[in-house]
Amino acid sequence: MARDHESYAESTGAYLLGALPELEKNAFERHVMGCTMCRDEIERLRPAADALPRSVTALNAPQSLKRSLMDAVAEDSGGRSEGRLPAVRRRLASRLPQMQLKLVLAGAAFLLMLGVVGGFGVAGLVDGGGDGRMLAAEVDDTRLAEGSASLLVPGADEPTGRPVLNVHGLPPLPSKGATDQVYQLWLVRENEVIPSSVFSVSADGNGAAAIPNRLDDVDAVWVTRERAGGARAPSEAPVIRVKLS
Amino acid sequence: MTSQDITRYADEELMQLVQEGDPRAFELFYDRHGGAAFSLAYRMVGNRVTAEDVTQEAFLSIWRSRRRYERERGSVRTWVLGIVHHRTIDALRRNLVHDRRRTSAEGLEEREQAPELTDVEVVRRDEARTVRGALETLPTEQCHVIELAYFGGFTHTEIADMLEMPVGTVKGRMRLGLDKMRRALDGKAA
Numbered sequence: 415m416a417r418d419h420e421s422y423a424e425s426t427g428a429y430l431l432g433a434l435p436e437l438e439k440n441a442f443e444r445h446v447m448g449c450t451m452c453r454d455e456i457e458r459l460r461p462a463a464d465a466l467p468r469s470v471t472a473l474n475a476p477q478s479l480k481r482s483l484m485d486a487v488a489e490d491s492g493g494r495s496e497g498r499l500p501a502v503r504r505r506l507a508s509r510l511p512q513m514q515l516k517l518v519l520a521g522a523a524f525l526l527m528l529g530v531v532g533g534f535g536v537a538g539l540v541d542g543g544g545d546g547r548m549l550a551a552e553v554d555d556t557r558l559a560e561g562s563a564s565l566l567v568p569g570a571d572e573p574t575g576r577p578v579l580n581v582h583g584l585p586p587l588p589s590k591g592a593t594d595q596v597y598q599l600w601l602v603r604e605n606e607v608i609p610s611s612v613f614s615v616s617a618d619g620n621g622a623a624a625i626p627n628r629l630d631d632v633d634a635v636w637v638t639r640e641r642a643g644g645a646r647a648p649s650e651a652p653v654i655r656v657k658l659s
Numbered sequence: 660m661t662s663q664d665i666t667r668y669a670d671e672e673l674m675q676l677v678q679e680g681d682p683r684a685f686e687l688f689y690d691r692h693g694g695a696a697f698s699l700a701y702r703m704v705g706n707r708v709t710a711e712d713v714t715q716e717a718f719l720s721i722w723r724s725r726r727r728y729e730r731e732r733g734s735v736r737t738w739v740l741g742i743v744h745h746r747t748i749d750a751l752r753r754n755l756v757h758d759r760r761r762t763s764a765e766g767l768e769e770r771e772q773a774p775e776l777t778d779v780e781v782v783r784r785d786e787a788r789t790v791r792g793a794l795e796t797l798p799t800e801q802c803h804v805i806e807l808a809y810f811g812g813f814t815h816t817e818i819a820d821m822l823e824m825p826v827g828t829v830k831g832r833m834r835l836g837l838d839k840m841r842r843a844l845d846g847k848a849a
């Protein structure tokens with residue numbers, strides 16, 4: 415029992431953060447049912463984990479989401495087992511063609527604008543271990559006084575792996591009231607600039623951002639500074655670039 | 660009961676009506692928590708379409724399993740955000756977000772920050788700053804693993820691979836970071 419407790423006790427933080435793989439999580443929960451110490455530790459740390467989602471910048475949920483949800487609830491209440499899907503399909507179908515056209519045009523215009531932008535250092539392959547790659551980023555030192563970044567790209571042997579941009583020593587952005595800013599990632603593909611994750615850095619300028627997409631057909635990853643919540647098109651030339659092709 | 664009446668209900672009282680299957684109460688319930696839920700999902704997946712889908716899935720699951728809410732287990736908002744977090748992690752791990760960002764060009768006005776309309780919103784913004792302040796008290800390496808786990812949806816083994824460190828170190832940093840953050844939050848509350 416003591417050995418069990420020791421091996422499980424160190425997982426309490428990972429459990430509360432949702433970072434245990436499914437099998438390990440199930441085993442941990444079985445252990446906790448019979449371990450008062452672990453239960454107490456979970457309850458002691460839980461307020462911190464519960465507070466994390468409250469740190470997120472508040473955004474307005476789209477009105478279309480509420481309409482779609484309430485449609486689905488009405489369908490559900492009417493006994494249709496597949497209730498949610500028709501509402502979601504309607505929502506997506508109504509906006510897809512128009513959105514794609516807008517994004518391609520915005521991306522093409524911005525690429526033209528960037529044809530005259532310079533100021534970047536040279537990037538290269540930092541580490542080619544395994545199938546994955548660690549790519550050094552180019553930081554525009556004319557606009558960012560300091561900082562470095564690298565992109566970890568999972569290999570083909572990691573089909574569920576996600577790329578992660580790690581940054582070090584970047585200038586923290588304003589985070590007070592209406593002037594809140596975030597760093598935002600963009601995926602550049604042919605004539606498209608596709609919005610991706612937003613992230614902030616700690617007081618010493620370090621941070622990381624996961625990119626939910628694979629980067630198989632992406633030419634470059636950019637970072638710009640945008641207002642909190644992110645933007646649909648970059649508002650400035652990239653301050654960080656990682657070339658993938 | 661008029662609609663005017665239920666807008667004054669506390670979350671827990673409103674939840675009783677939701678548990679009885681009242682769609683009007685559920686709509687108000689969504690009005691109160693939908694923004695926070697969408698914001699969390701968007702922070703995690705980084706694109707609007709997937710954030711909408713995940714939020715909708717989460718609220719539908721709440722509607723369908725509404726009788727499972729137990730008042731003793733914490734605030735309604737914590738319960739809602741916990742469900743959204745789990746749903747979003749599921750989506751990330753199923754790679755549902757693959758290649759869907761190209762559909763996210765609509766509704767710029769809807770992605771702007773929520774305006775500060777009410778006292779409740781002001782309190783929530785203060786709360787957000789307090790939590791961010793608590794996160795900033797952490798050593799960088801602890802903050803880093805917590806953000807990768809909670810907002811990135813990575814498992815401890817993925818984080819260990821990514822940062823090239825033992826799994827035990829990652830778990831230790833998560834636990835120490837949460838402990839320090841809890842103490843920082845306690846200090847603010849005191």
